[in-house]
Amino acid sequence: MYRFAIALTLFSSSAIAQVATLSGTDGQNSLGTVPCAAIAGEPLSNCPAELRRKEDGTATLAVQLNTGEVRRIYFTDGIPDSSSSTAKISYETPGDLMVIFIEPxxxxxxxRAALTRQ
Structure with missing residues (x-):
């Protein structure tokens, strides 16, 4: 069983460091929380998440938003290329962190380490 315990520093106006973790369940899938916000201007909060990796280099991140909706983000070789939303997806990689944006x-x-092939 692989375990990921990675501290993330969130860039907020108060500059408070928060921690998010992904705990591996079987080496392929991970359960935990990720910082997320569903609405523009909303502060980030820890959202329940599951990361499922496949041997072909693809992965799916399912995140339960505080609106009750589940957003799925699809990755190929560690890059987010689509989501369960029809809106535009983009991302930035400041340091060891990947920040994903889905409009609006x-x-x-x-x-980023959570998306690296084992």
Whole structure:
């Protein structure tokens, strides 16, 4: 069983460091929380998440938003290329963190190491 315990520093106006973790369940799938916001301007909060990896280099991150909706983000070789939303998806990689944006205001933060093939 692999375990990921990665501290993330969130960039907020108060500059408070928060921690998010992904605990491996079987080496392929991870359960935990990721910082997310479903609405533009909303502060990030820890959202329940599951990361499912496949041997072909693809992965799916399912995040339960505080609106009750589940957003799925699809990755190929560690790059987010689509989601369960029809809106535009983009991302930035400041340091060891990947910040994913889905228009008009969804934000997700995930450690880049969590997307690396084992």
């Amino acid at each position: 205001g969804e934000v997700y933060e995930i450690p």
